[in-house]
Amino acid sequence: MTTLCAAIERQTAHALACGALHPIETAHTFIDDGGMRFSVRVAENLARKEALRLTPQTSAAPGPKPPRDPFLPYEPDLFVGDLSSTHVALLNKFNVIDRHLLIVTRRYEPQEALLDAADFAALITVLREIDGLGFYNGGAAAGASQPHKHLQMVPLPLAGDAPHAAPLEALLGGAQAVHGARPIANVPGLAFRHAFARLDLGAGIGTAEDAAHAALDCYRALLDAACVPAIDVGGLAHQGAPYNLLVTRRWMLVVPRTTECVEGIPVNSLGFAGSFFVRDAAQLQTLARLGPMTALERVSVPRLRGA
Template identity: 55%
Template sequence: MSCEQVSPLSMNTSLSGSSGALWPAIVRRTAHALDCGALLPIQTSRTTIDDGGVRFVVRQISSLARKEKDKQQRKAGSSSARASNPFLPYDPDLFVADISDTHLVLLNKFNVIDHHVLIVTRRFELQQALLNLADFRALFACMTQFESLGFYNGGPEAGASQPHRHLQVAPLPLDDSAPQLPIEPLIAAARMDGSVGTVPGLAFAHAFVGFDQALATRPLELARSAFERYMSLLAAVGLHAVDADGEPLQSAPYNLLVTTRWMMLVPRCAERTEGISINALGFAGSLFVRNETQMDTIRKLGPMSVLQRVAGTMGSASAAGSD
């Protein structure tokens, strides 16, 4: 049951990035959800590890007990994956805004990063289906309103915990100790002319493309451009559409990182290495471990080596299935 009745924030994908309506709504909804217990932040301790020109932020999670208990309760309540879907229906206390007739914004119930939100499809759509133009319109309707990182985990092997389509947006900086993304020092050396390439110094397989900065405050045009470049990134790493009853599914798992300035796609071969799970944020320079043993493993191997182990290979769709 909802703690209170609220009027939704209504947005549309033509909303100007300068309107600023979304950020105050996220802040208000966060305060409300904390007050009524709908939002259950995961506490962490933090350290930094320098490797390959990147100051990685590694967070050690104190406890996942509440998240795992919630997951088990949902499984016990129904044998149907869709019936146990936390997005259908969603918790109204986590609801932030309507974006369009296809997408809405929810708070991430078990957040590690403050004000982390999910962009969720209104109807059930598979997480392993290729992203479409409506996804990018919804993403940039949000991201052009405040400095943020968008990311996507394409399937369980890429760190997705739910089969229902959801993109994610985290405000920047990801960590108070740095004013930018950990990988930004390397991004500065990348070509930003709109051609698909790679980032000098990033040791894991990936494809990178810059955006026209004139589009940074024009969400619809930026979304259209990003969607076209997304298809080019998929092709560059060897991924393609696989038809499943008329729905284009991805041929292999991948992660996607998005800002209003650039986008990067990382093919995946494994969800974890040495027991350490990696999602899209890992390739931005933000890693999570469960305990001190895993922290020691990252120190020993080096964060860049950990990322190399779970990233796929370039140029062959089938290669994403092997290390």
């Protein structure tokens, strides 16, 4: 059987050759702040991406056109493989990080719906083959650019010459359990509201199904601890507030959000892992002036008093 890694490499080569994949070329630098070495990628040329996004969709109907769902149908040239009966793996068309994978529901589900066992089963199928960072941008204010439910995964380490697989891991050794919620912890050094837990999603926990249920239970506990309520929308559980989710084989983090950008710089889940993307040198200067940790605080909910 073809491994997922091999399928990603094969499809990446094909998508580059046929022009379906449009990597964004970046220069790479670091900013040290708050005990973390943040990885910052600076775009060298966004013109092609902007031109493609602004290309109008052909339609006989007059008037404004609704945004097209890029996953229904998905581009066959970006298709990596079937993950389950409910999810497929696609290449990220405009990738900043190599081998950036999208984990997409076959049928339309809203991005604001809570993740379920099927979502985690698909994610764990990926994480058991690739030691990566899975993440979910829960809503537009958390950095989601598409309304169709999709998780994402990028391989670790986030920067090959950094001391940690993800810069956030420099702070995780001091995580302190919250009284009354044994598996839930706060991370010293993070001044914004969050909830953290260690877990084992590798083969040591049992079957992939066992791992998916363990991950789902942990996720719901973290949402509760971070004060992200579940609400019912037409019989489907939705998030009551925007949030970011980060998942590796070893830990999980939830961060509630208030806004997508700080001084024009968009922040999604990767920012909380310690990885930023800026459009140009001016945004890099702004981020360096603010400090990445302050940028994260300004798009997040203040930490609970006494937490």
